[in-house]
Amino acid sequence: MYDIIILGGGAAGMTAAIYSARYNLKPILISENLGGLIIDAHKVENYPGLNKLSGMELMSKFEEHVRYFNVEIKEQSVIDIKKTKDGFLATTNKAEKIGGKAIIFALGTQKRKLNIKDEEKFSRKGISYCYTCDAPFYKGMNVAVVGGGDSACAAARLLSEYCPKVYIIAKEGLGGEPYNISSVRSKKNIEILEHVVVSKIDGSKMVESVTLSNGKRLDVRALFVEIGSIPSTELVKGVKVGLDETGYIKVNDKMQTNIDGIFAAGDVTTGSGGLRQVITAAAEGAIAANSAFNYLRIKRENPKI
């Protein structure tokens, strides 16, 4: 029986592990993808104190930090969670059963992909799924954003401050907040291409151009894919954790969910005002561990509660 089962091995899960260990608890971290989404970033410049390293390098440092505290890490994925008398029971894809008194959900999100040829090949070589991470690296170059919602608009706006020309490729036209749309339309260096999709990506090593479904070719050095994220919440549904209307786990400022003993942290939550960054995920992991620590203490000292 562990004190805390931490699901997810990104910045949130690993920070929750570090804090749990320092609170003298017995945590287990379960993740098949140590490092999380950020390992796709070719350069991270916005994690304070550790500048100019790859997402992979940054997350290796997190992992080293977790291992320093001898936290048990299980590289499996959890496929089922049940409430038990004493807490929770997680079942992994290898049929292992793991019991814990509290749970921290930190399974993050997955970025929606284009699902076209060569997308994988150019990933981190011009194709980016994180404009906040990567925009500054394309200063002075022409770029394109795929998507028509608020995050595509936000990406285009930020990129328009760095890049001479920004294309928005919006399959179904621009949607989202009217303000966002008009702000994008008013920018002279943003060109909106509606009702087309990307059909081909070309380049020798890095992206050099993309071809659209109408045959038009755009000479761009980067393609920012902003067609939405999918919070990884399949598992929480079984234990009735509350989600907001867009599917993220609802948390308060202590990272408590609506279920006693279940906390959540990182990109999968509604926390941090919706800004989903390594630094905010890590902070939420620390807060979730602190809340779990207080929860376990109160439970231990008042067994009747």
Added chain:
Amino acid sequence: MYDIIILGGGAAGMTAAIYSARYNLKPILISENLGGLIIDAHKVENYPGLNKLSGMELMSKFEEHVRYFNVEIKEQSVIDIKKTKDGFLATTNKAEKIGGKAIIFALGTQKRKLNIKDEEKFSRKGISYCYTCDAPFYKGMNVAVVGGGDSACAAARLLSEYCPKVYIIAKEGLGGEPYNISSVRSKKNIEILEHVVVSKIDGSKMVESVTLSNGKRLDVRALFVEIGSIPSTELVKGVKVGLDETGYIKVNDKMQTNIDGIFAAGDVTTGSGGLRQVITAAAEGAIAANSAFNYLRIKRENPKI
């Protein structure tokens, strides 16, 4: 005229500077104490990715990161802030006037000190003002906590999991939440000494013992001072920023205060569920910068608002 005036040079202010610069804004960071309170910590083990360094070293890395983005840093302190037609005007202790369109308050807190002889001498040499930072370093040793409120109880409880004996020295007896008090009273290795104060601290290089006002001597290796913090909010009162009943700046999850164009981050706020750590301060700095960026964008594009 700067886009953002950042007041405070701790983890929150420096992260706000990094994010502001990456949003292509023109920030200025004003602080006479670059690094903030954490530079008192002799070892930091809970900032993910950077393990086992001093608070001073950690904050040097933050500063280097800020300087990499060429953020202007002014090592003065602001003594007055006024609302102007276009934003805000800050006056420094050297009578410089600095205009900005938005403000991020990140002035942190000051720990209340004992104000007794040799307190300064033993600071970081047995006297600690941060039990979450330092508790694990005194594993196996006898320690004392000064204070009678919730944070003193929390410190004693955490220390009781590491240390054979924990004294609480509570001048006015134990106060705070009844639950906290009873939980401390039920611990066998916590001894509560009420209606006494520390009158003397002894040791060759590190703390070795303390003498109380009743003449009793305690052989302890550390003295955790938990007699409260004072949020640094003198400046915000002039611009009518709302505080909570304990004096911290009230923020929502986007680090907005009640005043348009004024944001706050770090230990001085009510954010992060009250967990005041380097990682949470940094995250709040990032969120505040993002919110200031959105505020300035909306203002720029809709001058009538």
